[in-house]
Each structure stands twice: as C-alpha cells, then as structure tokens.
Amino acid sequence: xxxxxxxxxxxxxxxxxxxxxxxxxxxxxxxxxxxxxxxxxxxxxxxxxxxxxxxxxxxxxxxxxxxxxxxxxxxxxxxxxxxxxxxxxxxxxxxxxxxxxxxxxxxxxxxxxxxxxxxxxxxxxxxxxxxxxxxxxxxxxxxxxxxxxxxxxxxxxxxxxxxxxxxxxxxxxxxxxxxxxxxxxxxxxxxxxxxxxxxxxxxxxxxxxxxxxxxxxxxxxxxxxxxxxxxxxxxxxxxxxxxxxxxxxxxxxxxxxxxxxxxxxxxxxxxxxxxxxxxxxxxxxxxxxxxxxxxxxxxxxxxxxxxxxxxxxxxxxxxxxxxxxxxxxxxxxxxxxxxxxxxxxxxxxxxxxxxxxxx
Amino acid sequence: xxxxxxxxxxxxxxxxxxxxxxxxxxxxxxxxxxxxxxxxxxxxxxxxxxxxxxxxxxxxxxxxxxxxxxxxxxxxxxxxxxxxxxxxxxxxxxxxxxxxxxxxxxxxxxxxxxxxxxxxxxxxxxxxxxxxxxxxxxxxxxxxxxxxxxxxxxxxxxxxxxxxxxxxxxxxxxxxxxxxxxxxxxxxxxxxxxxxxxxxxxxxxxxxxxxxxxxxxxxxxxxxxxxxxxxxxxxxxxxxxxxxxxxxxxxxxxxxxxxxxxxxxxxxxxxxxxxxxxxxxxxxxxxxxxxxxxxxxxxxxxxxxxxxxxxxxxxxxxxxxxxxxxxxxxxxxxxxxxxxxxxxxxxxxxxxxxxxxxx
Numbered sequence: 001x002x003x004x005x006x007x008x009x010x011x012x013x014x015x016x017x018x019x020x021x022x023x024x025x026x027x028x029x030x031x032x033x034x035x036x037x038x039x040x041x042x043x044x045x046x047x048x049x050x051x052x053x054x055x056x057x058x059x060x061x062x063x064x065x066x067x068x069x070x071x072x073x074x075x076x077x078x079x080x081x082x083x084x085x086x087x088x089x090x091x092x093x094x095x096x097x098x099x100x101x102x103x104x105x106x107x108x109x110x111x112x113x114x115x116x117x118x119x120x121x122x123x124x125x126x127x128x129x130x131x132x133x134x135x136x137x138x139x140x141x142x143x144x145x146x147x148x149x150x151x152x153x154x155x156x157x158x159x160x161x162x163x164x165x166x167x168x169x170x171x172x173x174x175x176x177x178x179x180x181x182x183x184x185x186x187x188x189x190x191x192x193x194x195x196x197x198x199x200x201x202x203x204x205x206x207x208x209x210x211x212x213x214x215x216x217x218x219x220x221x222x223x224x225x226x227x228x229x230x231x232x233x234x235x236x237x238x239x240x241x242x243x244x245x246x247x248x249x250x251x252x253x254x255x256x257x258x259x260x261x262x263x264x265x266x267x268x269x270x271x272x273x274x275x276x277x278x279x280x281x282x283x284x285x286x287x288x289x290x291x292x293x294x295x296x297x298x299x300x301x302x303x304x305x306x307x308x309x310x311x312x313x314x315x316x317x318x319x320x321x322x323x324x325x326x327x328x329x330x331x332x333x334x335x336x337x338x339x340x341x342x343x344x345x346x347x348x349x350x351x352x353x354x355x356x357x358x359x
Numbered sequence: 360x361x362x363x364x365x366x367x368x369x370x371x372x373x374x375x376x377x378x379x380x381x382x383x384x385x386x387x388x389x390x391x392x393x394x395x396x397x398x399x400x401x402x403x404x405x406x407x408x409x410x411x412x413x414x415x416x417x418x419x420x421x422x423x424x425x426x427x428x429x430x431x432x433x434x435x436x437x438x439x440x441x442x443x444x445x446x447x448x449x450x451x452x453x454x455x456x457x458x459x460x461x462x463x464x465x466x467x468x469x470x471x472x473x474x475x476x477x478x479x480x481x482x483x484x485x486x487x488x489x490x491x492x493x494x495x496x497x498x499x500x501x502x503x504x505x506x507x508x509x510x511x512x513x514x515x516x517x518x519x520x521x522x523x524x525x526x527x528x529x530x531x532x533x534x535x536x537x538x539x540x541x542x543x544x545x546x547x548x549x550x551x552x553x554x555x556x557x558x559x560x561x562x563x564x565x566x567x568x569x570x571x572x573x574x575x576x577x578x579x580x581x582x583x584x585x586x587x588x589x590x591x592x593x594x595x596x597x598x599x600x601x602x603x604x605x606x607x608x609x610x611x612x613x614x615x616x617x618x619x620x621x622x623x624x625x626x627x628x629x630x631x632x633x634x635x636x637x638x639x640x641x642x643x644x645x646x647x648x649x650x651x652x653x654x655x656x657x658x659x660x661x662x663x664x665x666x667x668x669x670x671x672x673x674x675x676x677x678x679x680x681x682x683x684x685x686x687x688x689x690x691x692x693x694x695x696x697x698x699x700x701x702x703x704x705x706x707x708x709x710x711x712x713x714x715x716x717x718x
Contacts, residue, residue, distance in 0.1 A: 004392030008399045011599055016386075019394050023385040027378045033363030033678070035378050037558035037604070040367045040681055073432040073560065074581065077595035081579030109579045194596055199396035201432065201560040201598030220440030220468045222433065236436035237553055239560030239598065240370055245396065319392070322399055 005344040008322035009152050009297065010174065011194040013339040017255075018248040036244045041237050050238070053247035060250060060259055061176075063183045063206055070205040070225065071233040071243050075192035076102065076173040079203065080109040083146070083169060083188065085223055086215035088114035092143035095119045095166070097134070099158075100127045100151030101328060106171060110146075119145070127154040129292035134162055142166035144187065150175035152195075153326040155299030155333065156292040161185055167211055175296050176204070177253065178338055179263040187211045193242060195296070196338045198249050202242035253338070262338055269336045269345040270295040276349045283356045287331065301331040308332065311355055318351060364703040367681035368511050368656065369533065370553040372698040376614075377607040395603045400596050409597070412606035419609060419618055420535075422542045422565055429564040429584065430592040430602050434551035435461065435532045438562065439468040442505070442528060442547065444582055445574035447473035451502035454478045454525070456493070458517075459486045459510030460687060465530060469505075478504070486513040488651035493521055501525035503546065509534035511554075512685040514658030514692065515651040520544055526570055534655050535563070536612065537697055538622040546570045552601060554655070555697045557608050561601035612697070621697055628695045628704040629654040635708045642715045646690065660690040667691065670714055677710060 006013035029036045032045050039046040054069045063069060072078070088094045088110060096107040098121035110116045119139070120131035139145060144167040150157040152174045161168070167187035176191040183189065187208045194200035205225070212225045221227045227235050256262050274293060277284040277300050287299040302308045308331060315323050325331035336345055365372035388395045391404050398405040413428045422428060431437070447453045447469060455466040457480035469475045478498070479490035498504060503526040509516040511533045520527070526546035535550040542548065546567045553559040564584065571584045580586050586594050615621050633652060636643040636659050646658040661667045667690060674682050684690035695704055 006393055006397055008397065008402075011397060011400060011596065013397055014394060019386045019396075023382055026382040026385060027375075034365055034680070035373060037378075038365055038367065038370060038372055040370060041559070042686070043367075073434070073437070073598075075432070075595050077581045078432070081581050085579070109581065112577065112579050192596060199598075199600050200400070200596045201601055218471065220444070220471050222436050222440050222468065236434050237370065237551060237559045239432075239558075239601070241558050241600065242560055242598070321393070327401070 003319060005320045005347060006322060006340065007320060007334045007336065007344070007348070009195075009326065009333060009335040010192075010337075011200050012322075012335055012337050014198070014245070015249065015252045015339045018245065018252050018339075021248055022245060037241045039240065041234060041240055046240055049240075049244050049247050050232075050234070053243050053250060054233075056247065056250040056254070057204065060253055061181070061183055061206075066208055066210070067183060067206050068209050068212070068229045070207065070228045071238050072203045072205055072228060073201065073239055075194075075200065075203055076171050076190060077105065077192075079171065079190040079205065080106040081113070082223055082225075083190070084110040084113040084143070085219050086225055087143045087167070087211075088116075089143075089216040091115065091141070093117055093139075093141050094143050095139050095145045097121070097131055097145070097147040098123055099130050099148050099156060100154045102151065102153070102171060102173075103146075103148045106146060106148070114143070127151060127156065128287055129289035130156055130158050136162050136164050139164065139166050144169045146171070150294050150296050152297045152335070153329055155286070155288045155294045155297040157294035157296065159291070167208075174337075175294070177259065177262070178266050178296055180259055193246060195335075196249075198246035199242050201239045202246060204246075249339075265342065266295045266336070266338065269340065269342055270298060272342075272345045272349050273298045273334060273336070276352050280352070280356055284352065287329075296335065296337055298334045298336065299325060299329075299331060300333075307359055310359070314355065315348075315351060320348060320351070362678060364679045364706060365681060365699065366679060366693045366695065366703070366707070368554075368685065368692060368694040369551075369696075370559050371681075371694055371696050373557070373604070374608065374611045374698045377604065377611055380607055381604060396600045398599065400593060400599055405599055408599075408603050408606050409591075409593070412602050412609060413592075415606065415609040415613070416563065419612055420540070420542055420565075425567055425569070426542060426565050427568050427571070427588045429566065429587045430597050431562045431564055431587060432560065432598055434553075434559065434562055435530050435549060436464065436551075438530065438549040438564065439465040440472070441582055441584075442549070443469040443472040443502070444578050445584055446502045446526070446570075447475075448502075448575040450474065450500070452476055452498075452500050453502045454498050454504045456480070456490055456504070456506040457482055458489050458507050458515060459513045461510065461512070461530060461532075462505075462507045465505060465507070473502070486510060486515065487646055488648040489515055489517050495521050495523050498523065498525050503528045505530070509653050509655050511656045511694070512688055514645075514647045514653045514656040516653035516655065518650070526567075533696075534653070536618065536621070537625050537655060539618055552605060554694075557605035558601050560598045561605060563605075608698075624701065625654045625695070625697065628699065628701055629657060631701075631704045631708050632657045632693060632695070635711050639711070639715055643711065646688075655694065655696055657693045657695065658684060658688075658690060659692075666718055669718070673714065674707075674710060679707060679710070
C-alpha cells in the first residue's frame with residue numbers, strides 16, 4: 001500500500017483528477033496568463049467559472065427554477081446563525097429535529113435569535129439513530145423545520161425526508177451530492193463544501209426564491225440571503241478559488257455518470273464496510289442503528305480502548321488517514337465521501353479482517 | 360511584452376514564486392500524500408500551516424502580545440456587520456470617518472445595529488482626499504472610531520493615523536502589509552486577504568485581547584470575536600487553502616527583506632506612476648489630491664471618454680489587465696499591490712508616455 005488513503009471527515013479527499021487539473025493550470029488559468037486566484041471576480045474569465053458552477057450544480061442536483069443557488073462563506077456554522085436571523089422573526093417558532101452535535105449547535109444559535117422548539121431528539125440514545133417519533137402534524141406558527149441530513153460524528157443519515165406543510169430546511173453539509181434527493185421538498189438546503197463539494201471556504205445555499213422575500217430586512221445587508229441572491233453571489237468578493245475547485249468537482253461528478261452513478265458507488269462502498277462490521281461476530285460494533293446508518297460516515301468501535309488505539313496506529317502505518325472518531329465520541333470512523341475510491345474501502349476492509357484475525 | 364501585467368484591484372496579483380510553490384505541492388503537500396485542501400483542519404500537518412501563518416504575521420507586522428490574530432471568512436464586508444454587532448451595544452455610539460464607498464458601506468451596516476455618527480467626510484469633494492478636519496477631541500459615549508486606511512476606488516490613503524482616546528478600528532483591506540504601521544494604536548484592524556495577503560476567502564482580524572471581553576455576548580456564537588479567539592480560529596473549519604497561500608505570501612514578504620523593504624518598493628512604484636501623471640502637462644489627471652495619494656491604487660483620468668477607452672483597449676492588447684476604474688467612477692486605475700513588480704509599473708509608464716505622444 002503506497003498511496004495515502006484519505007478517510008478524513010472534512011476537509012476530505014478530493015478527486016485526484018480535480019487536483020491534477022488544478023495543479024496544471026494553477027499558474028496560468030485558461031490562457032489568461034494568471035492564476036484563478038489572481039482573476040478579478042468581475043472579469044469575464046472568472047464569471048465563466050462562477051456561472052458554470054452554479055448552472056452545473058442546478059443540473060446535477062435537478063434544482064428547480066423555483067430555487068436559487070448561492071455561494072457564501074462561513075460554512076454550515078455560519079448558516080446556523082444566518083438562517084434564524086433571516087427567518088426567525090415576527091414571533092415565529094423555529095422547530096428543530098436533534099440528531100447529533102451539529103443539530104444541537106444549529107439550535108443553540110437559533111435560541112439566541114428567537115423562539116425555538118425541539119420536535120424530536122435521539123440524544124437519549126446517544127444519537128445512534130435518526131429520531132423515529134416525529135410529531136410534525138402540527139407545528140404552530142412555524143418559521144421553519146430544521147434537520148441535519150447526515151450526522152458525521154455519529155454516523156447516521158436520514159432515509160426519507162418528512163412531508164411537512166411548513167418551510168423545510170436541511171443542513172446537508174456531509175451528504176449533499178452523494179445521492180439523489182428531491183430538492184423541491186426543501187425551502188433551504190445548505191452545505192459547507194469540504195466534504196463532497198470541494199475545499200473548505202465556500203458554502204452552498206439552495207433556497208426557494210419566494211421564501212427569500214419573507215426574510216427579515218432589518219438585519220445587516222451582508223447577512224441577508226436577498227443581498228446575495230440579487231447579486232448572483234457577487235455582492236462582495238466570493239471565495240473564487242474554492243468555487244473554481246467546486247466547478248472541477250462538478251465536472252468530475254458528471255464524468256462519473258451523474259449523481260445516480262455516484263449514489264450507487266457510495267452504496268457499494270458503505271455496504272462493503274457494514275458487511276465487514278456485521279460479519280465480525282461482534283469484534284467491530286457499529287454505533288448507528290442499522291436503519292439509520294450513514295453511507296458517508298461509518299462509525300464503529302472495537303472491544304476495548306487498547307485495541308482501538310492499536311487499530312488506529314496500524315491503520316496509520318498502512319497509510320490510512322483520518323480513521324479516528326470525532327474527539328467528542330472516540331472510537332473509529334471511516335468517512336467515505338464521493339471522492340474516496342472503492343479501492344480505499346476494499347483495502348480498509350481487508351485490513352479490518354486481518355486485524356480481527358490477529359487480535 | 361509577452362507576460363500579462365496584473366493591475367487588478369482585487370483579487371489581485373500574487374507573487375510568482377508563491378504560485379509556483381503552491382503548484383509544485385498541490386497534489387502532495389509536505390510529503391503527506393495529500394493536497395493541503397484534503398488535510399483535516401485538526402491534523403498536525405495543517406496545524407503547522409495555521410500556526411506559522413499567525414506567528415509570521417505577528418512577527419512581520421510587529422503585532423504586540425496585547426493583540427490576537429484571527430483568520431475569519433466573509434471579507435471586509437462581513438466585518439462591516441460583525442464589528443458593530445460585537446461592540447455597538449449598551450447605547451454606545453459608533454463614530455465613522457467617511458473617505459470612500461467602503462467607509463459608507465461600513466457605516467450603513469452599523470446603522471442597522473446601533474447609534475452611529477459621521478465625524479468627518481470628504482464626500483463633497485468626491486472623496487478626492489482623506490478628510491482634513493477631524494473633530495476627534497470629544498467622541499462621547501464612543502464604542503469606537505472607524506476609518507478606512509486606503510480607498511481602492513478613489514485612490515486615497517491615510518498618512519498618519521489620528522491619536523484618539525477611544526477604540527480605534529481600521530479597515531486595512533487594501534493596504535495591510537504594504538507599509539510599516541504601529542499596530543498598538545489600533546484596537547482592531549481587519550482586512551480581506553485578496554489584495555496584499557493572499558487569495559479571497561480569508562479575512563485577517565487583528566484585535567486587542569482586552570477589547571474582545573467588552574463585546575456583546577447575546578449575539579450568535581459564530582459572530583463573536585471571542586469564539587474565534589478562544590479557539591485559535593479553529594472553532595469551525597477555516598478556509599485552509601487560503602490560509603496556506605497566505606503563509607506562502609508571508610514567506611515571500613520575509614524574503615523581500617520584510618515590510619520595510621516592501622514599503623520602499625511600493626513607494627518607488629507609486630512615485631514612478633505619479634511622476635508620469637504629474638509631468639504629462641495635464642494629459643493624465645490624478646483623481647486624488649497629492650497629499651492623500653495612495654501607494655496602492657493610482658487613479659487617473661484622460662482628457663475625454665474616447666481617449667480613456669482607447670487607452671484601456673491598447674493597454675489590454677499589450678497584456679495590461681485591470682486598468683479600468685471601478686464601475687462606480689470610471690476612468691483608469693492601476694492597482695500596484697505588493698506583488699506587482701516594479702517592471703510592471705515601468706512598462707505601464709512607458710506605455711503612458713507613448714500613448715500621450717500619439718494622442
């Protein structure tokens with residue numbers, strides 16, 4: 001095993017071909033004689049990148065014309081605040097489903113802004129599953145219902161999204177672009193780029209145009225979705241290089257055969273790992289309940305702490321990077337986002353089997 | 360003239376050696392087998408970049424230990440809102456000096472948050488100079504005094520900063536790192552990176568530690584300076600690649616001989632251009648009053664619109680990029696940030712002389 005296998009939870013692996021293209025044209029982009037980083041964000045050469053990234057994302061994710069695509073900064077953590085600042089006004093209530101640490105953080109920011117209510121939580125089960133009992137029939141005076149589609153730390157993922165008659169918002173930072181979803185069900189989807197979309201530094205927001213109009217106009221202009229929608233995400237200087245890499249990643253997704261093909265590959269990768277865990281006679285234990293398992297982050301534990309440390313150490317020596325669980329929960333975690341190749345999962349499974357045999 | 364000469368106002372030219380190093384290690388950074396973009400922001404390999412960038416900036420700018428350095432996102436436009444959200448509370452007043460469009464935007468965001476007052480403005484003189492009459496003896500109940508150290512659009516720059524006994528804040532986006540300044544005079548300096556520091560996507564905030572404690576704790580956590588100071592700018596995923604490029608740019612500044620050497624070079628470059636303007640017998644007219652001239656953005660006009668267009672067209676054909684004035688004011692502007700070489704200014708001057716001779 002000579003190559004490094006990147007199982008980082010984010011920032012995470014990028015497709016090799018994307019990096020190679022970025023490298024080839026880093027000093028001279030598209031015959032401009034300049035790096036993408038040196039282009040004015042008002043130039044034709046950059047505008048092409050910007051517009052293409054937006055249009056390509058719309059095409060790949062089948063985003064309807066009712067929705068706009070924004071390229072912002074600050075990651076999901078910034079959206080935790082920006083969303084309620086825009087929509088949690090006029091005494092409305094922000095409803096939150098808690099399925100992990102990131103949901104909690106999103107709620108915590110909203111609490112500083114307006115009225116909130118937790119409609120469901122799996123915290124008592126250490127977030128080992130997506131909450132089952134969703135009391136979503138009556139959400140009085142709702143600003144929105146917020147959920148986290150994939151929980152990186154606990155390794156759980158929503159299967160079917162709920163049908164509700166209030167604005168539905170999802171933090172999809174860690175599974176956007178990993179499977180087909182019906183964007184029209186959502187009023188807002190946001191995602192930090194550093195898992196499936198590109199490098200850190202750009203945040204994608206997909207938001208229903210009509211909903212933007214209902215936002216609070218009393219907040220600073222830079223924090224209003226409307227500002228960025230009206231300016232096609234060029235109100236202020238965007239993170240141009242990150243958007244450029246995003247555009248290359250989108251090219252790569254298309255070259256894989258689109259999102260359906262990527263989804264099938266992701267399922268195959270995850271199944272490999274879960275099968276290994278399930279057939280290990282209890283040596284490896286998955287943290288997530290089977291029905292809530294994530295195809296992006298496979299979380300598991302070993303019989304004891306010593307074995308866990310030994311496992312992580314040997315894996316690292318074999319070039320497998322990022323397999324430690326999040327510092328808040330420990331254990332192991334293999335993050336297998338879009339750009340992690342099947343072979344990396346195969347090699348991890350092979351190692352897991354050998355390690356079990358020896359220990 | 361075979362090479363492109365980049366006079367962009369921002370994003371702007373980066374040192375060639377920086378781009379070449381970034382290119383060389385784009386796919387495999389420092390023997391990690393991964394791109395910088397693929398490194399976890401919690402990894403040792405990235406941490407080294409992060410810490411080095413911070414320490415190096417402190418060393419180069421001679422930032423005292425009383426101040427912290429933060430790497431944030433959102434550009435200066437985000438700071439326009441974040442600053443008053445943190446400090447414009449308890450019925451205090453934010454005092455603003457207006458020296459151009461960016462000052463106006465900063466003020467406009469603050470007006471949404473609390474009480475503000477304009478202490479001086481040169482708007483009536485189309486911002487052709489830094490305001491002269493500063494009534495700064497009495498600034499009752501001040502949260503802070505805010506100024507913009509360099510005005511990209513109008514081509515003016517502060518010489519000496521005022522002595523005040525209230526917190527002094529400067530937006531230094533377009534001249535940070537271009538000359539020696541006494542950081543201890545300021546309670547907060549902020550700057551989008553895309554002129555002298557690196558690519559767009561990272562914002563540097565230099566802020567007095569004691570002042571952070573006085574900030575409003577009722578605002579969302581992600582918008583509090585304290586959050587980022589406590590977490591060494593790793594509260595959420597930082598724009599890792601932009602910070603990496605910043606660290607390379609800081610290496611480059613040191614290799615030039617430090618900020619003093621860079622300052623002398625900038626003065627030489629600017630003098631070349633202003634001398635050309637001043638000796639053109641009125642053919643080229645500088646927009647800025649002589650005492651307020653910027654060493655970063657040289658703004659000038661030609662006798663009429665036709666000649667301006669002809670000038671810009673011929674310059675472009677010669678590979679000179681970004682010489683058009685800001686879309687809000689027209690005319691011409693040469694942005695000559697740190698990474699624009701002396702030779703580029705010499706070639707521009709040569710062209711200006713030839714163009715004048717022919718027209």
